[in-house]
Amino acid sequence: MDIKIIEEIDSSNNYLKDNYTNLSDKTLIKVNKQTNGRGRFNRVWESEIGDFMVSLLFKNNNYNHSLIAPLSIINTLAYFNINAYIKWPNDIYIDNNKLSGILIESIFQKGNKVCDIIGIGINFRKKDNYLAYLDKYNIDIERFLSIFVKNYEFMLEISNLNLLNLYKEKSIVLDKKVMFQNEEYFINDINLNVELILKNENKTIIVNANELDIKTSIVKF
Numbered sequence: 001m002d003i004k005i006i007e008e009i010d011s012s013n014n015y016l017k018d019n020y021t022n023l024s025d026k027t028l029i030k031v032n033k034q035t036n037g038r039g040r041f042n043r044v045w046e047s048e049i050g051d052f053m054v055s056l057l058f059k060n061n062n063y064n065h066s067l068i069a070p071l072s073i074i075n076t077l078a079y080f081n082i083n084a085y086i087k088w089p090n091d092i093y094i095d096n097n098k099l100s101g102i103l104i105e106s107i108f109q110k111g112n113k114v115c116d117i118i119g120i121g122i123n124f125r126k127k128d129n130y131l132a133y134l135d136k137y138n139i140d141i142e143r144f145l146s147i148f149v150k151n152y153e154f155m156l157e158i159s160n161l162n163l164l165n166l167y168k169e170k171s172i173v174l175d176k177k178v179m180f181q182n183e184e185y186f187i188n189d190i191n192l193n194v195e196l197i198l199k200n201e202n203k204t205i206i207v208n209a210n211e212l213d214i215k216t217s218i219v220k221f
């Protein structure tokens, strides 16, 4: 992986979107300060200096980053003795608190995907939530980055089926109840497209992460 450090930027995902043609495949941008971090569903992503903010560029690839990215974070946290879980599609939780979010964006040209941009934010330092307690683990961000890169590269070699099994082992949404289009379902399974298989007594449906916002639709956690 080609690692570049940027002191301050609006958003590391924006940076890769603007510069991907001049950058090599498997470039990782780490930023120390982000002034306009973006999250899923057009949400703002707030972070502080000392948080982990990276974006990875993969050109012309077929990797399943929706599985690889959360698993790489989980394994890196595990290396530092922090046990975390995946809340579908790819939020990382400790207990009931969100520690990390992932924003995957793709760039298309003439209908063909030319690259994926995987943005990852981990709020190690954000002071207004209890996760600031991670300070007590005294995680060195540079060390965290090097372990994370090793984990990501390792995950690129694993088959999608094995990745999915690892993902499901760390998922906290399986068997939970959700409301979707005014009907109650339980989450029966997750498929290779990282879609949810929802079931109730009448039917089985498949929903993707753009159709269902788990934050607002989960019945009980």
Ligand code: BTN
Pocket: 010, 011, 012, 013, 014, 036, 037, 038, 039, 040, 041, 043, 045, 052, 053, 054, 055, 091, 100, 101, 102, 103, 119, 120, 121, 122
């Ligand atoms: C989410 O949970 O909604 C996803 C948050 C993703 C935040 C990261 S921080 C690095 C990268 N740059 C951005 O602007 N967003 C991602």
